[in-house]
Amino acid sequence: MTLKRTALWCGAGLAALLGIAALTVALAVTLAVRQPELIRPYVQRALAPRGGSATLAGLSVTISPPTLAISGLVISGPPGEGELLRIDRLQAELIPARIFSGGPRLRHVEAKNIVFERLRPSESETPLDLTPLTRLFDIEDLSLTDARVRLAFPGGDLAAEGLNLSLIPGEGGIRALTGDGKLTLRSDGSVFAEGNLSARGKVTPDPAIEVSLELAAARLSVRGQDIGGLPLKGDLAFRSGSFSGNLNGDNLSAAALLSLAKVLSGRGLDGWSPSGTVSVAARIEPEKPGPRVTAKIKLEQIGFSSPPGDVMGGKLSGRLDLDCLLGPKPRMKADLVINQGEALWGTVYVNFMQNPLDLHAGGTRAATDEYKDLLIKGGLAGFGRLKLEGKARRAGGTWHHQGRLELGETGLGPVFKTFLKDPLAAGHPDLASLKMDGTVRMELSFSGKDKAVDLNGRLLLRSGTLLREGEPSVFSGLEIDLPISYSVGIADPGRSGPLLAAEWGRLSLKELRLGEEKIGPLDMPAVLVPNRLYLGGNIDASLFGAKLLLQRIQVDEPHSPNFRIHLAAKVDGLDLSKLSSKMEGRLGGVLDPVQIDSERVTATGDLTGELFGGKTNISRVTVARPFTPGREFGGDIKVDLVDMERLSAALSSGRVTGRISGSVEGLRISYGQPVAFHLKMESVPTKGMDQTVSVKAVNSISVVSTGSSLGGSGSSFMMGFFKDFPYSKIGFECGLKNDVFTVRGLIREDGVEYLVKRRLLGGINVVNGNPDNRIGFSDMVERAKRATGEKNK
Amino acid sequence: MQKPAHRFPFIVLAVLVVLTACVTVNIYFPAAKVEKTAEKIVDEVYQEKKDTPPAEQKGKPSSMIDGGLLGGLTRLAWLGPATAHAEDATTVSNAGIRALKEQIGQRHQELLPFYKQGQVGITKDGFLEVRITSGLGLPQVATLKRLVDADNAARRQLYEEVGKALNLQPDQISQVRQIFAKQWREKAQAGWPVQADDGKWSTK
Structure with missing residues (x-):
């Protein structure tokens, strides 16, 4: 009985509350209809954002048909940083019968002179939010005229002026959508880009929106000078809560795109002077957990020069395929192929027609400042393949990274010619006639913080030969199997001693020629530990009639310009007549230590x-x-x-x-x-x-x-x-x-x-x-x- | 007897004065000699002035043979006028400097077209800089950059060699560079880009 009584009281209470609410609404509607000026302050207060303000000049409500009309609405955010919405006139007619059923709830919406301005660049890292477009599902008949939108970007602002948008009801609940307007991008106070945007499509009861977009007569200019067109066409559809669409642009000017990127990002990209064209075919498709954006980009005759002129490209052609899966953990993949053109990096020149480049990169942003499954692999044809995979995360302001680096079988010949001989031959004429053969392969794991990296792995060099054209080889049969443990960017890596004998690698050389003299074969253990290369055993050779003994060979910081070689040398019976036919005698002695660096060789003894x-x-x-x-x-x-x-x-x-x-x-x-x-x-x-x-x-x-x-x-x-x-x-x-x-x-x-x-x-x-x-x-x-x-x- | 309290500071002061006097170093920079050397080298590299044979040192013979018992014959063996060619004492030279000068001179011939097109210029520090690359294919730009890099390395070594030959301190090499820079620019031909001391570039 108690339960029944309690339920009775609850029902009565709820009925009373609903009655009060209905009365309040009825009172509000009555007030709005009869005395709208009485509720206007409350509406203004409700519309005002935090720190901002809202004013409303006029408000009227009619019952039959149920219509809301406002005029002179101005909503602004906090001074100097907020957004501004101004509506000169907005009238919306409600369809009460559809409040509790499906279909558009607004029969007719008419708006004039809507202005929306965002005066500060958005700091959000998320893609542009297009969900406001879904409001179109609620409108049966729309007439939006002379609207204006202005959005600030880091390098300027984008304005859409004279915007018109209409929805016209058709058969089967399908409404035809049309729109047009003029887009203007301003930078540094002057017009950087402008074009006419038009949209044609339909809104269906699914609900869905399908619209084709076209940016026509789009031109970009810098300080009044035309720098290229930006004709774009695309389709956009919203269905089942997801967007899909595509965007296409053919023969877009690379200079125009870079200028656009500069304006939109606000980043200093001056002085790169790009040329050539880019064709883009981009798609967005719904996928779990977020939309997938793909783009096929065709590069044609691209040229560029970095501001200091140290990196240059010319007539580069190829393609770039991008695949991004957006969502809480965005994934990105990029494949770049350059098969025409040439590039210059400092004094290193590469012709991509002879040695096409293919590069594949990818990664997942697992969280803010955390990246996983990072991968870069590729290389120049005829050189070898490089593969880098790993992960990185930032903690306490420091980037921590670890992964693997793998250099596949790489020909020493092209590497020697491209990166050493050609760039340096102008200052080292001896290099001009040299040629190198052989292969090198390397596998390293790495881990570290910021620029400090510990490397561990192995380097294998096979059949290394250096020869001068038309002459016997300078050296031949160089074989290196070198365990590597190296620290980069660490001032004092600790200098471990040599490893156990079983962990040493080997270095062997079939023959080394010094003039008419030959040294070899040589064979010795070798190992690289932080940060010193040890060559174990002795080099025992005959040279100019002498017995040459090199011992305790160590190289500090071997991969640094500040390398230092230490060794002890013993010479016995050096025949001076073999150095010069006019000399007579023999020399011998011990030079210990001998120290060699890039600036000087000194010998004690x-x-x-x-x-x-x-x-x-x-x-x-x-x-x-x-x-x-x-x-x-x-x-x-x-x-x-x-x-x-x-x-x-x-x-x-x-x-x-x-x-x-x-x-x-x-x-x-x-x-x-x-x-x-x-x-x-x-x-x-x-x-x-x-x-x-x-x-x-x-x-x-x-x-x-x-x-x-x-x-x-x-x-x-x-x-x-x-x-x-x-x-x-x-x-x-x-x-x-x-x-x-x-x-x-x-x-x-x-x-x-x-x-x-x-x-x-x-x-x-x-x-x-x-x-x-x-x-x-x-x-x-x-x-x-x-x-x-x-x-x- | 107790010593006056003020004597200790006085002694310290005196010692400091003496030490200061002892460590006074008189830095000498032979500007005139470097300038003459720079002028000579730049002339030879630019080949504006042809090499002139060094002045012969006239005067008394440099050696003679005294034949002792054959004293009379010594006069017959009198060595004719000495033809020793003295190097110009106001300049600096050695095998390294000569080789570097020759290298820079040879490379200068390769760089001449680039100078004339305004593609390479002379900096205020006595080096070369690629100014513009328009009109050049990338292989030509590579060639130009390699020439400029090699030439700058040779110039850097030349300035160091001149400094070393004059027993200059490493921190005095910058003065050598400046003196050479002045000569490189002053003797540049019309139409070559040159950088003024204030860093601004102009065409000579």
């Missing part, structure tokens, strides 16, 4: 050995700029008790007997010529060895020191009687600096400077009559050639 029957010592060996054509060799040389007879015979400069000791300090050689040195030599009396100098040798000294040979009948006379003159001492020093040779005698007696001092009872003096003499480099070269009998080339 000496090379010692025999030189023309005496001894020699070479120290402070350096090479400046070792990897450039202008590399400069440096060092100090000491010689001790060199047999001058053998030396002078080698130089073909006459016969001198005896022994000499001295030094060459600060020797620098560049481009095959001495840059600077200071040479000091003095004869050393040696028991059992004569000290004589031939007339020819005196003549050579004369030629070198004065530029003149022994002239006149005197020398002929002397040569007729004497072949050799005894001497007590030879002493001289000469230097080269700033292309100027200076020669000084080291024997000074009674104010006279001798180069060669005769014996007490005979012989010949060679006197330096002009100690301040300065000899130009080219002149000295000429004199040396004359003294040694070498013919000018």
Whole structure:
């Protein structure tokens, strides 16, 4: 019984509430009909957005037919940032019978001079919301005239003016839709693009909307100058709560599209100067979980240049296919093929007709600042394929990323030619005639934060050969199987030590040619750990008659311009005659450590050995700029008790007997010529060895020191009687600096400077009559050639 | 006896004065020599002036033979007038500088058409810059850029070599560059793009 009573009371209460509500509505309608000005303030308040305002000039309601008419409605958002809606006049007639049944609820809607303005660019990342179009389902007969819409974009604003839209009822509840208007895109205060938009279609009771859109006579201009047309046609349909449609544009100007993108995005895209045309066929189709947008873009004769001019393209043709699945986790896929044209990146030139490019990219935006299934793969035909897959997410302002990088079998020849030889041959002529063969393959996993990346994987190089056209290979049979562990963008990666022996890779070389000499085969373990390349074991080879032993080879930061090579070198029995036919002797020694970087080679240690029957010592060996054509060799040389007879015979400069000791300090050689040195030599009396100098040798000294040979009948006379003159001492020093040779005698007696001092009872003096003499480099070269009998080339 | 309290600061001050005097470094920059060198190199590269043979050093013979017992014969063996060609002491040269000058000179001949078309210009720092590429196919642009890159590398090395030959400090190389830049631009032919010190480009 209690339950029945409770239900009774509830029913009575509900009836009372409904009655009150009905009375309120009836009162409101009565007031609206009879005294509309009384409810206008309430309507204004209800229409005013937060922080904004609404004003309504006129409001009228009629019962038969049930019609609402408003005039002078202005709704505006917060000052300076809101939206503005202004309606001069709007009249809508209600169909009460359809309030509780299907079909349009508004019989006739007439609106004039509607203005909608959005003064600030939308910050929303979602696509344009088209659901307001569904309001058309509720209207049987529509007449919208002279409407205006203005939307601000980052780089300008888009205005649709003189908009007219009508729905005319037809058979079977189908209403014909027509509309037109003028679209204008303004940027920097001037008209950037304008065109006439027209729409034809129908609204069906499904409910559905099908409409064909056409943007005609669309032109784009920059500062009054026409930069191309933008003719677009499309169809749009709304059915079962989903949109579908297509948009087509043929031969759209690339310059116009880029300008449009610049205006719409507000991003600085100045200076790219594109040319060529783009044809677009885009579709939007309903799919789960969101609409799918696909586009086939045909690129024709595209040209561009980056603002600094470091990246350029010309006559590029190909296609770009885009496939985006929108929704809460948008997925995107892009396939690019360029099979005509050419590109220049810095000094690297690629002809896509010879080496077409195909590139495929894709990924899913799993959440804000989180991307999954990222994939980039592709390559240039004839080069190799690159595949990069991974994921990235941002946390705490830092991007974390990880994935895999795979370089498929890649020909070293095209890579060497395109990225090394062609770009650098202008400054390194030696490269011009080089050719490389072989293949390389690499698999790496990566993980890191922002620009810091840890790489782990393996590099495989097969059959590497470098050869000069028409000559035997510089090296051949290079095989590398290198485990890689590398850190990029990390200041101190920790420098792990070499791995266990089983984890080392190998580097082998069949043959390396240095001039006429051959080294090889070589085979050694190799591994790259952060961030050092280790070559285990020793390189044990024969070179110029010497046994060459290279040990403890390590390369710090091998993939960086700041790489440093460390090693220890042992040379034993280097045959100097194999370096130069005029040299005689052997060298050996230990250079430890030898350090090599892009700027300099330095070696600690000496090379010692025999030189023309005496001894020699070479120290402070350096090479400046070792990897450039202008590399400069440096060092100090000491010689001790060199047999001058053998030396002078080698130089073909006459016969001198005896022994000499001295030094060459600060020797620098560049481009095959001495840059600077200071040479000091003095004869050393040696028991059992004569000290004589031939007339020819005196003549050579004369030629070198004065530029003149022994002239006149005197020398002929002397040569007729004497072949050799005894001497007590030879002493001289000469230097080269700033292309100027200076020669000084080291024997000074009674104010006279001798180069060669005769014996007490005979012989010949060679006197330096002009100690301040300065000899130009080219002149000295000429004199040396004359003294040694070498013919000018 | 207690020392006056003010003596310590005075000693410190005195030591500082002495130290300051000791560490005073007199930086010398041989502007005239660099300028002469730059002028000579630029002339030779541009080949506006033909190489003139170095002046012969006239005067007394540079050496002679004194024959001792054959004293009388020494006069017969008297070495004729010395023909040693002294290098110009006001300029700087060595094998590296000569080779670089030759490289730049050879490349200059390849760059000449580009200068004349206004496609490459001389910067205020003594280097080259690609100015415009209109009218050129991409392979030609690649060639031009490679030439300019190679030439700039050679110029950079040339300035360093000149500085090294004059025992200049690394931070003085910029002055060498500026002196060369002045010469490159002053001796440029009419119609070549040049960059003024304020960074503005014009056609000479």
